[in-house]
Amino acid sequence: xxxxxxxxxxxxxxxxxxxxxxxxxxxxxxxxxxxxxxxxxxxxxxxxxxxxxxxxxxxxxxxxxxxxxxxxxxxxxxxxxxxxxxxxxxxxxxxxxxxxxxxxxxxxxxxxxxxxxxxxxxxxxxxxxxxxxxxxxxxxxxxxxxxxxxxxxxxxxxxxxxxxxxxxxxxxxxxxxxxxxxxxxxxxxxxxxxxxxxxxxxxxxxxxxxxxxxxxxxxxxxxxxxxxxxxxxxxxxxxxxxxxxxxxxxxxxxxxxxxxxxxxxxxxxxxxxxxxxxxxxxxxxxxxxxxxxxxxxxxxxxxxxxxxxxxxxxxxxxxxxxxxxxxxxxxxxxxxxxxxxxxxxxxxxxxxxxxxxxxxxxxxxxxxxxxxxxxxxxxxxxxxxxx
Numbered sequence: 001x002x003x004x005x006x007x008x009x010x011x012x013x014x015x016x017x018x019x020x021x022x023x024x025x026x027x028x029x030x031x032x033x034x035x036x037x038x039x040x041x042x043x044x045x046x047x048x049x050x051x052x053x054x055x056x057x058x059x060x061x062x063x064x065x066x067x068x069x070x071x072x073x074x075x076x077x078x079x080x081x082x083x084x085x086x087x088x089x090x091x092x093x094x095x096x097x098x099x100x101x102x103x104x105x106x107x108x109x110x111x112x113x114x115x116x117x118x119x120x121x122x123x124x125x126x127x128x129x130x131x132x133x134x135x136x137x138x139x140x141x142x143x144x145x146x147x148x149x150x151x152x153x154x155x156x157x158x159x160x161x162x163x164x165x166x167x168x169x170x171x172x173x174x175x176x177x178x179x180x181x182x183x184x185x186x187x188x189x190x191x192x193x194x195x196x197x198x199x200x201x202x203x204x205x206x207x208x209x210x211x212x213x214x215x216x217x218x219x220x221x222x223x224x225x226x227x228x229x230x231x232x233x234x235x236x237x238x239x240x241x242x243x244x245x246x247x248x249x250x251x252x253x254x255x256x257x258x259x260x261x262x263x264x265x266x267x268x269x270x271x272x273x274x275x276x277x278x279x280x281x282x283x284x285x286x287x288x289x290x291x292x293x294x295x296x297x298x299x300x301x302x303x304x305x306x307x308x309x310x311x312x313x314x315x316x317x318x319x320x321x322x323x324x325x326x327x328x329x330x331x332x333x334x335x336x337x338x339x340x341x342x343x344x345x346x347x348x349x350x351x352x353x354x355x356x357x358x359x360x361x362x363x364x365x366x367x368x369x370x371x372x373x374x375x376x377x378x379x380x381x382x383x384x385x386x387x
Contacts, residue, residue: 032357091119100127124198237282246307261282279292309321
C-alpha cells in the first residue's frame with residue numbers, strides 16, 4: 001500500500017480491484033472499496049455493459065439512476081470474454097489485482113480460466129470474492145434474484161400486514177446486505193494478507209446473507225421454536241413499537257424501555273398506565289398489546305401527528321411521522337449529517353448528486369467524487385496499461 005496513504009485519508013490507496021460483477025450486490029461492494037480509495041476497474045460486456053445501465057426509468061441527464069448510484073469512482077473497460085485476446089487482457093488484470101469480485105454462475109469463471117484456483121497460483125495474494133444466489137453446491141443452478149431470495153428465505157413471510165399478502169422490502173435489501181458482507185470479508189482478508197502474504201477465496205450467497213440478518217426473528221425459531229409471522233408495523237417483542245394513528249395520519253412510536261413508556265403515558269395524559277400491572281413492564285405490554293394500543297389510539301386521535309411528534313420528542317420518547325425519501329434526506333441535512341456528495345465528470349463539471357459513503361472518519365477521508373463511467377470510457381488507457 002502507498003505510504004502516502006498512512007494518514008488514512010484514503011485507507012485503500014494502492015489496492016487494485018478487478019470488478020467482474022454486475023447488477024447490485026457486487027457493484028455495491030466495489031463502490032464501497034472505491035470510496036475508501038481503491039482503484040476499481042469494472043469489466044463490462046461490449047455494447048451493453050452492466051445490465052443496470054438499461055434499468056430505467058428513472059434516468060438522470062447522464063444515464064439510469066440505478067446504475068449510477070453504485071458505480072461512481074470506477075473505471076470501465078469493455079472486454080468480450082469469448083474473444084481470446086480480450087480474455088487474455090482480463091486474465092492480465094486479474095493477475096495484477098489485489099481483489100477480484102465476480103458474480104458469474106458457479107463455475108463460470110473457472111471455464112474462462114479466471115477461477116480462483118487458476119489465478120492464485122500466479123497471484124497468491126489475491127482476495128477473490130464470489131457472489132451467488134444460493135451457493136455453489138445444491139443451489140448452483142438456481143438464479144439468485146433478490147426478490148426470489150426474499151421469498152424463499154423467509155423475509156417476505158414476516159413483512160406486510162398480519163392479514164395481508166407477503167411483501168418484499170422496498171429496496172433490494174438482500175443484495176445490499178450481501179454487498180456489506182462481501183466488503184467486510186474483503187477487508188478482513190486484506191488485513192490477514194498483510195500478515196501472511198496470502199490471499200483468500202471468499203464465497204457469499206444471498207440466502208446466507210439474508211439469514212444472517214434475520215437477527216432476533218431467526219433466533220426466535222432456533223432458540224424457542226417460534227416461527228415468526230407478519231405483524232404489519234408491530235414488533236413481536238416490544239410494545240408500543242409501531243405506527244399509531246393520530247388525527248391526521250400515522251406516527252411511529254418506538255418505546256424501547258419502561259422509562260420511555262412512562263414518559264409516553266405522561267404526555268398522553270394517561271400517567272396511570274405506567275403503574276397499571278397490565279402495562280407497567282414490556283413483557284406485560286406484549287401480553288396486553290391489543291388493549292394498550294386501543295387506549296393509545298384513543299388519546300393520539302385528539303391531535304395531529306406533527307403535534308404529537310414535537311411533544312413526545314421533547315419528552316424523550318422516540319417518535320416521528322412517516323417521511324418520504326426526499327424528506328429523509330432533508331432531515332439528514334438539517335441534522336448536519338451531510339448525506340450527499342456532488343460527482344464530477346472528467347472535466348471537473350458537476351453532473352449529479354449521490355448518497356455519500358455513510359461512515360464519517362476522523363481524520364476525514366479524502367473525498368472521491370468521480371461520476372460513474374460511461375461504457376468503456378477508460379478502455380484504451382487500461383488496455384495500454386495491461387499490455
